[in-house]
Amino acid sequence: MNPHGIHTIDTAFQRDHFDAAYLIVEQGRGAFVDCGTNHSVPLLLAALETAGLAPADVDWLLVTHVHLDHAGGAGLLMQQLPNARLVAHPRAAPHLIDPAKLIAGATAVYGEEEMQRSYGRIQPVPADRVLVVEDGQTLELAGRALEFIDTPGHARHHYCIWDARSQSWFTGDTFGLSYRELDGPAGAFILPTTSPVQFEPEPLKASIARMLSYSPEAMHLTHYGRVGEVPKLARALHEQIDAMVAIAISCDGRADRHRCLTAGLTALYLERALQQQVPLDDEAVQRVLAMDIELNAQGLGVWLDRGRP
Template structure:
């Protein structure tokens, strides 16, 4: 577990998601209303608590726990964490509330994907009492202090229950997964889209990226992993790679094949593309970042194949 102090207000705790460094982070915003953005899954909660302790933050002082979306690597531990935060309210997208109150569908869906690995990765997933949840509508605001306001933007594309949060002080957007993934390789930064199942929509993702551009941001805060002030560059990279992901996947997708075989073929093609991109930018073949790439390209392939298979016959897969 490590702590990255971004500025005097915002810190990032490495949650050691999947036992990997710099995989998933939780942002701590020190304002009058102390706020946490993202918890990751339940096995990450000890790392979050340790980070908060190092920052001299008491759990009873936390006022808000904000979840950009409810995929388990961002929100699976929220119920467990909330049990120790007596004064906190969980802030989510309107479409997410019912799944936090009754996480049975989240659990069954994850078990179908992860099988025997589910418990090690995600257990336990604790229901959250409805009275401790607050939903935020599109463009709704939340004051954390007299000088800090968070504004919430509904940003589907990665998931229908996804919002992004604009911090008025830093003029930075907490983008969850809609702006993709930032890979940190020494001083280098790489950006690829995250097109995970089963609500990926490329048009909505393009629209969200355009929204980020129109906001003229000074920072992006990624769920995976860390922040950047190279906003224009990061968004243009994600845009470019999204188009290539769709083109490559279309070339390797065969409608007559079963889902699993299409995922295998598309995963291989996407990994080849992303890995070669890093190689061309002087990333060593044995660098640990490639382990993350393998995982992420498989998940992205699943989302794109799912998107293709849901489209009516004869409709473009672009």
């Protein structure tokens, strides 16, 4: 926990220190930010107990967007939180109330067996327990203001949450990925996520710039944890978004486009890891980033197929 009552919870999705949820505690009341998968629910309830709260003390479940590593456990968790309301982006709420399309899309990508292994059976959230928030809207947790802004670029149904108390953002995937294994003497290593299917480079850069306009002291990333040096990391994200777009355009039209994309991204990240003095060799860096390289390549492919909007 940091001094502002923010608890980082490892949801145990895929590996340790890969996927985080957060618990904000204010005057005996709680709010979760993202929740991992169904398999994460016992860990979130245990975190409540550690923080001295009961499930009835939770007022909000704030879902940054509906990708299953962020919101797959929302329906099951809400069944355990009798007084909570789920807060969602206008484009996200329908998929939490009726997750059929979400399930079908993810199953098409991962297959039924992997869906059950990684996510479990996705549960709907009753419509009367879902609160849709608009861009710029503020809610309160025991008097603590939490502001929601629309942050497209990674997904069109994504918001980020400004916590004025801690002068920090809860960023979902908009402010990229930064794994603690890659921290080194030059600081945190960060990269954007373009995973399918709604990567939009210019809106993503605009969302990052909008968050910077609040002069944040820190960012709380789902993947993974709290990071500082925000302006420096924002510059790194902008540079890489441009570099990833250039790689995508250079690979477009090739018969081996996906292989070209994965090779280009791997080379980009290894070069930046060297610059950042990441304390792992190339093979170890590739192991940490293997899933993200594959998903980013897929996302860039979808972006190209949409006609580079």
